[in-house]
Amino acid sequence: MEQRDLPWIMKNSAGTQIERRDEPYFDAALRDELEADLMPKYPNRRAATLPVLHAVQNKVGYLPYQAIEEIAAFLETTPAEVLDTASFYDQYMTEPQGKYTLWVCHSLSCELMGQPDLLGRIQKKLGVGPGETTDDGKFTLRTAECLGSCGTAPCALVNDVLHETIDTDTFLRSLDDLN
Numbered sequence: 293m294e295q296r297d298l299p300w301i302m303k304n305s306a307g308t309q310i311e312r313r314d315e316p317y318f319d320a321a322l323r324d325e326l327e328a329d330l331m332p333k334y335p336n337r338r339a340a341t342l343p344v345l346h347a348v349q350n351k352v353g354y355l356p357y358q359a360i361e362e363i364a365a366f367l368e369t370t371p372a373e374v375l376d377t378a379s380f381y382d383q384y385m386t387e388p389q390g391k392y393t394l395w396v397c398h399s400l401s402c403e404l405m406g407q408p409d410l411l412g413r414i415q416k417k418l419g420v421g422p423g424e425t426t427d428d429g430k431f432t433l434r435t436a437e438c439l440g441s442c443g444t445a446p447c448a449l450v451n452d453v454l455h456e457t458i459d460t461d462t463f464l465r466s467l468d469d470l471n
C-alpha cells in the first residue's frame with residue numbers, strides 16, 4: 293500500500309539504519325551509578341525504564357538508537373519496548389536537539405492568554421516551526437501540554453527553566469541573551 297492511500301505517515305522502522313559509534317553512550321560510569329543509586333528502588337529492571345531514559349538523555353542530550361539498544365540490554369528487555377516507551381512521551385527525544393529547547397505551552401489557559409501570538413512570533417524570529425531546530429543548532433522549538441502553571445499563563449520552558457506570565461517582547465529579547 294502506498295503512502296497516498298493512508299491517512300497516517302508510514303515509517304519503515306524495520307529498515308532503519310542505526311548509526312553506530314564504538315564508544316557506548318551508556319558508559320560504565322553511568323551504569324555503575326544507576327546500579328547503585330536507582331535500581332534498588334524498583335521491583336524489577338523494566339520498572340526503571342523512565343528514569344533510565346532520563347539519565348541517558350540528560351547525559352547525551354537525546355536518545356540515539358544505539359543508546360536505546362544499550363538501555364534495553366541494561367534493563368534486560370527489548371529495544372522495541374524501550375523505543376515504544378521513549379516515543380510515547382514528548383519529553384524523550386530520539387533526534388539531536390538544539391542547545392536550548394523552547395517548550396511553549398499550548399493548553400487552554402495559555403492559549404487564552406496569548407500563546408498563539410507568542411508561538412507565532414518565536415517561529416518568525418527563529419525561522420523554525422514546532423519540532424524543528426535552527427540551522428545553527430542553538431534552538432529547538434516545541435509545544436507542550438499544560439506545564440502546571442495555568443495561573444501564570446502564558447508559560448514556556450527554556451530547557452528546565454519555567455517562564456511565567458510571559459510578555460512576548462521581553463521573552464524574545466531574552467533569547468538574544470542566551471549564549
Ligand code: FES
Nearest residue numbers: 397402439441442
Ligand atoms: S495551560 Fe499553560 S500552564 Fe497550564
